[in-house]
Amino acid sequence: MEGSAPDSVGTVSSWLRCYRCWSTNLEAQIHYEGVLKIDATTGEAADPVDEVQEAVIQCLDCLHDQPHLSLTLYEEDGRRFSRVEAVEDRWERMVAGTPWVASCTVTVDSDQVETCSGPEAADSLAFGAFGDHGTREFFTHVRFHKHDSDQIVIHMLVELYARSAEEATEVLEGAARGPLSITSLAEESRPPAATLDDDAH
Numbered sequence: 001m002e003g004s005a006p007d008s009v010g011t012v013s014s015w016l017r018c019y020r021c022w023s024t025n026l027e028a029q030i031h032y033e034g035v036l037k038i039d040a041t042t043g044e045a046a047d048p049v050d051e052v053q054e055a056v057i058q059c060l061d062c063l064h065d066q067p068h069l070s071l072t073l074y075e076e077d078g079r080r081f082s083r084v085e086a087v088e089d090r091w092e093r094m095v096a097g098t099p100w101v102a103s104c105t106v107t108v109d110s111d112q113v114e115t116c117s118g119p120e121a122a123d124s125l126a127f128g129a130f131g132d133h134g135t136r137e138f139f140t141h142v143r144f145h146k147h148d149s150d151q152i153v154i155h156m157l158v159e160l161y162a163r164s165a166e167e168a169t170e171v172l173e174g175a176a177r178g179p180l181s182i183t184s185l186a187e188e189s190r191p192p193a194a195t196l197d198d199d200a201h
């Protein structure tokens with residue numbers, strides 16, 4: 001049998017690419033914070049007693065973050081290495097989808113929003129409305145918010161990737177941390193692809 005290009009859905013190359021421009025030119029930026037125990041006699045500082053690692057994977061062509069990819073740290077035979085993995089319930093929708101722009105409101109309890117003024121307000125309101133999706137996956141533009149006794153109504157324009165209007169609605173509903181109301185939902189065209197490789201026509 002003749003071999004075909006190993007690029008069907010489910011292989012590494014179908015998800016290991018930028019979800020916007022499909023470039024495979026990616027890098028991981030790691031923010032590492034460690035606490036090392038110090039040996040009082042030798043001064044040697046080794047074996048982190050505590051560590052925090054946060055990785056953001058970015059496309060070198062369009063410079064966007066890649067929320068459908070995560071970096072996992074492994075330890076094998078005392079050697080450490082990292083590998084990029086797909087976020088299972090997200091990558092197919094984002095890589096194969098198109099951008100959808102929703103005009104919507106989410107109503108949340110005011111204690112779900114850390115701060116609604118100052119430089120942190122936009123992020124804090126986006127997180128209050130959609131959790132991690134609001135700050136890491138979607139492009140969330142908070143237009144304004146209104147206080148209604150102990151609730152906050154957050155008015156936003158949200159861009160997300162999905163394969164259909166139904167899927168976009170489901171994702172927004174799943175992410176919303178309070179009652180969601182979508183006033184409009186429109187499909188946009190995909191940004192241009194960085195390179196035309198194997199499976200693109």
Ligand SMILES: [Zn+2]
Nearest residue numbers: 018021059062
């Ligand atoms: Zn890109």
